[in-house]
Amino acid sequence: MEPVEINAGEYYLRAFRNDDRVNDVPALVETYADEETRRYMHRLTMEDVTAAELFIVLMNNGWPKDYRWSWAVCDAVTADVAAGIVLHSIDRKFGSAEVTCWAHPAHRGKGVVPTALNAVLGWAFGAADMHRIVYKHSVSNLASQRVAEKCGFTLEGRLRDESIVDDQRVDELLWSRLATDPYPEQLR
Known part of the structure; x- marks a missing residue:
């Protein structure tokens, strides 16, 4: 499949880019240099330009x-990268995937991720004819919990010692949303 672009009102979703016209590398490096991002997104590090360039290649592959x-979730007016959303572990036969998302530090708390994720x-x-999307986050990541709630996910359970935050094993919450679930009426 070719990358799909999505219009989400004040945000425009497109493939991550690093070419002669658009360069998402600086925004990725800034995001992953942020302490809060590193705290919860520790499985992926982007400490420098080379790592961010590789990330873009991997996403596009x-x-x-x-x-x-x-x-890349971009502001429709400025084209600044405000967030990122990745559907991974895609199983087309069963119509399932897992979602990971994050916001650039300058765009947190503005409803970017719930708007784009919906x-x-x-x-x-x-x-894409998917049926089930899973969303997981550390129990201490209240911003991610709000995203799950705003996007109509249903809490299914707790995964014990699933992750590491602040050098400590922590539980994660497991949420899902089905194609048959009602669309969230409003983003709160």
């Missing part, structure tokens, strides 16, 4: 092979 779909879920359940 997922599209044609149909195992990862990813979007647009991605609409596409995934509609055009």
